[in-house]
Amino acid sequence: MIETPPLVDQHCQGVLRTELGLGTFEAQLIRSAGPPAAGTTFFDTQTGFAVRRWCPPLLGLEPHCAPVRYLARRRELGAAEAARRLLRGAGVGAYLVDTGAPGDLTAPKELARAGDAEAFEAVRLEPLAEQVADTSGTVAAFLANLAGAVHHAAAGAVAFTCGAGARYPAALAQAPEPPGPGEVRGAAGRWLAGRAKGAAVRDPVLLRHLLWSAVATGLPIQLHTGAGEPGQRPEHADPALLTGFVRATAGLGAPLVLLGGYPHHRSAARLAEAFPHVHADLGPLLARTGAGAAAVLAELLELAPFGKLLYSSGGRRLPELHAVGALVFREALGRVLRGWVGDGAWSWRDADRVAAMIAAGNARRVYRLDERA
Amino acid sequence: MIETPPLVDQHCQGVLRTELGLGTFEAQLIRSAGPPAAGTTFFDTQTGFAVRRWCPPLLGLEPHCAPVRYLARRRELGAAEAARRLLRGAGVGAYLVDTGAPGDLTAPKELARAGDAEAFEAVRLEPLAEQVADTSGTVAAFLANLAGAVHHAAAGAVAFTCGAGARYPAALAQAPEPPGPGEVRGAAGRWLAGRAKGAAVRDPVLLRHLLWSAVATGLPIQLHTGAGEPGQRPEHADPALLTGFVRATAGLGAPLVLLGGYPHHRSAARLAEAFPHVHADLGPLLARTGAGAAAVLAELLELAPFGKLLYSSGGRRLPELHAVGALVFREALGRVLRGWVGDGAWSWRDADRVAAMIAAGNARRVYRLDERA
């Protein structure tokens, strides 16, 4: 048996506080541009099957029970109690919570209380800029306030997170260096003049400025990559497109953590091999690929140095996703490493050591959690 | 054991009626720009080994017998009787036949009779346009006749099929919307003026017009993707390049079925997850990867919703390919799903249900076969 310490879930969001009907629950299972096609259901996916395998027992039901039965039991317990049982069943010791997600989600402390775990904040750069823009009258004030806000966030959070890697990899590839001050002022002026209150920042120059402001703090930066949201361009999913930015930030002190990357996760592993400051995340692969997770995990373990891989659930909105991420991870990691020990390729001792690194140790080191707790 | 109903082979062509020598037979096994390299044979491929495993027993020989022995037995039986035995050994209940392939191939009804199955027609758009061009005197007549021909084809066929996704993905990526009427007239005029009778349509504007004419009928459209023909540009093989077209056709009613995709089949699965009207085909992977098919199939099953995956053989010219597709599929699907049930990840009941969906149910729903039969 491969034993792991309590996990560090290095990338997740809060959970919904409200009761959920079958349709609302189902809509959170996969990342789709629309409702299920006629004659199909999102429960008929690896994520759906993984939820039905792992979650019913945590609420006192048989594994693989029908979705309608599971949802009835969930309502019977209430959303808060169900979340409590699911999160505590996951064996997680610490959460890094992306607090920039929209919706009425639990804050880090609330998630920590429900899950009997520590919680740390990862600040998403785009909403930070949007909040600053909402309260700044001029371009100069916006840029000064933004610098202050990034600096202030760095003092309280353990990481920044940014979607520019997934949305503008081509912009980052063509111009990996920090934009000049005049360029930034121009872009900020155009954005502030044209935006409605609360509108999202999408300007590539401003996003590069945000990223480089974050790099300057030395805090780790989580970069979204891979085929995630339907709005994203899948031909931009390969983390290899971030190589220019990776090279430009080498040696500056801020670790980069590549989130996702699937189906180009081997490129993320390759970057983690080639650049000392790059790390690869493996979480969202787990709940999304379910029964197939061991194979995907083995692919990440081909090239990535074992000190550079970090567990996360990628869980959001449904506590089921936080729990399934953790339970699929332990199962898949155990299966892969036991296999390699059985082949004689790895020793038990090394397998246990690597499992502990990926489960928790690497994240504790990269995010300096033991200094922040 | 995983049981499947009689398969729906949702993409294949007819089979050759003539007797085949060793060299002619071998040349159909893989998709090569030339004859085997000196010192090698196309029989030394996964497809060749799969044919030698599965087909000799259907003709009364030992599995893995030598190619020359197999071909002798095939000639002894005659091409028609060999085809009859091979097709009936495949356990296929219905074929969707692409009738646009060149060569002296069996028509759908003939294939159905030989295989004791139903047959439906999938109309390939390019040859349809070429036939219309051969008999239309002016640009206006060509466009009117083409509209009529697409409309008429939609009444008799269950699907359209088109190679533009494989040959012009960049054109579709840059201009996913329907071309304007003036643009279409210009392109049609240039093509009609320059073409020899029977010449292939390769103009990207016309191909987009064909695709959008097909979309308007609401019939499912099978789009070729992936590394197929040697003449195709392999750097264009990623179905992710079709995302713009996929997004432009969302919600219009016509399902899209992405054929092939290998080695980027995970991108096809991702599109099937992200867009309700997109489906992924898994057939050509099976006979082409043979003993390795279970691993490739498992990769497709990572992200694709189980209601969006469709079996096909991709068989063409040799009835061996229709048979091997079906037999490899059952073997590989059984192996993958039994493994997941054995791990506790899936229930038997779900495994049987998903097997039936991929084998036949999804195709029956998407192509409305039960209304057409």
Add this chain to the structure above:
Amino acid sequence: MIETPPLVDQHCQGVLRTELGLGTFEAQLIRSAGPPAAGTTFFDTQTGFAVRRWCPPLLGLEPHCAPVRYLARRRELGAAEAARRLLRGAGVGAYLVDTGAPGDLTAPKELARAGDAEAFEAVRLEPLAEQVADTSGTVAAFLANLAGAVHHAAAGAVAFTCGAGARYPAALAQAPEPPGPGEVRGAAGRWLAGRAKGAAVRDPVLLRHLLWSAVATGLPIQLHTGAGEPGQRPEHADPALLTGFVRATAGLGAPLVLLGGYPHHRSAARLAEAFPHVHADLGPLLARTGAGAAAVLAELLELAPFGKLLYSSGGRRLPELHAVGALVFREALGRVLRGWVGDGAWSWRDADRVAAMIAAGNARRVYRLDERA
């Protein structure tokens, strides 16, 4: 059991003659732009684990012993004796040595003596051009001397090797044909005027000229592809980008061997399927992916004709890498083929035959080794 004949290692470099400390040894294990990140070591990689599994027993220690213990034993034996034991433990019958690598490395004959094997030379084109440039006074002399040097190299070597496929795939994609004489003269003039003595050739026109000069000799050309050196652009790693060059060289007589390709190795296999003169190398995948090598090898065996796959270790500097490549290869190939025989998909006879082809027979045929020995 799958038996293989003595291997032909069709792509490696010489080994370091000097004693190595822990840090110097570790630095050779993976291809990184910098030293290990704080808190990590390159020994915690698949390559590090594979070295610790396979090499200690060849030097009389327990497998998986600690790196510091292994290095102490290596120093005790001396670099030469350690190399002798490691190379002889690999079961290699012939090495093709890329003699263009920088550093104080053993020459082919020395490697052959140490490993009790044959050795053949693969001439790297870039250093050949650089040596010619160092001793040529004019553009005309340079081009004439270069033609002579390529011709002369072809008489003594069994292959050329070239990095342009990895460094300039976009240039090769846009201009796959041989550059014209005026273009070559212009590029040579600019390069000769601007270069310091010994400076590397990076001009895409000159690299294309080198490649086409090599093609004209008819000797096999080994093209580097895939995610190799950190200096390379990972978005250029897909061998599919070489399709234009592959098509342009079809039928001219010079075999192409695609080195590496990971994580796009399936594209390399696809090119080997589609073009008679293309072959795929599988070596560097083995020592780099270690315990995961069987899965990667199985992926290469999906589409590549079995007569087109060639073993190599990709070993360089450390004889451990030559040995690990060979030992991982035999283990992984045996595991994959035994599995397929066990499934009934392959016969034992075919498995043994294919193992012998990949291990040695294909390389002996492609490089005409039996005529050169």
